[in-house]
Amino acid sequence: MEPLVYREPLAIAAFAATLVLWCLSELRIMVRNRGGSGENLDRGSRVWVVVLIAAGTAAAFGLAWLEVGRIAGWGVVAVGVALALAGIVLRQWSAATLGAFFTTAVEVQADHRIIDRGPYSRLRHPSYTGALLTAIGVALALGSWTGCIVASAFSVAGLVLRILVEERALASRLGPAWTSYARGRKRLIPLVW
Secondary structure (H helix, E strand, O other): OOOHHHHOHHHHHHHHHHHHHHHHHHHHHHHHOOOOOOEEOOOOHHHHHHHHHHHHHHHHHHHOOOOOOEOOOHHHHHHHHHHHHHHHHHHHHHHHHHHHHOOOOOEEOOOOOOOOOHHHHOEOOHHHHHHHHHHHHHHHHOOEHHHHHHHHHHHHHHHHHHHHHHHHHHHHHHOHHHHHHHHOOEOOOOOOO
8 A cells, every 4th residue: 555645635745845845944054054164174974964864765765665664644644744844943943043153064164153052052963953853754754664764774874974074073173162062962862862
């Protein structure tokens, strides 16, 4: 049987609207944040994040057709869409909170300072947490635990790589200020890492 988001008009509409919103929100970030004035310390991590999240999400679409790991029902679609929307909101809020310091490349600008308000009061990288929530939500809405696990694993792999590159750059450029900030916050998942 086809996943609900492929056959029920309301599920199709909610899921499609979520996908469009996700794409538009990422486009907004890319257009608004083409790069700051700092040295690019990205080391190719931006490409890996995009490729791995896209690959995991694409795999989830394919795995949704398999009976293995199938979870069906409107509740699954609703929770998936809600997680994805929460992730989109968190990512946009994070970008807005950092303002000029938010870039799509890993950069430490000359006037860079630690921002510890908003979502950054709880997590070091809430924007990446938002991206992870969105990818998991989209995969879950497709109705496959298998797809959800694959999308999560690929997304986490890309985001961990990115976080390690970014934290190395921040620690080398901001020194004790970064160390002090980082000490009191988890990186990606509250209470875990």
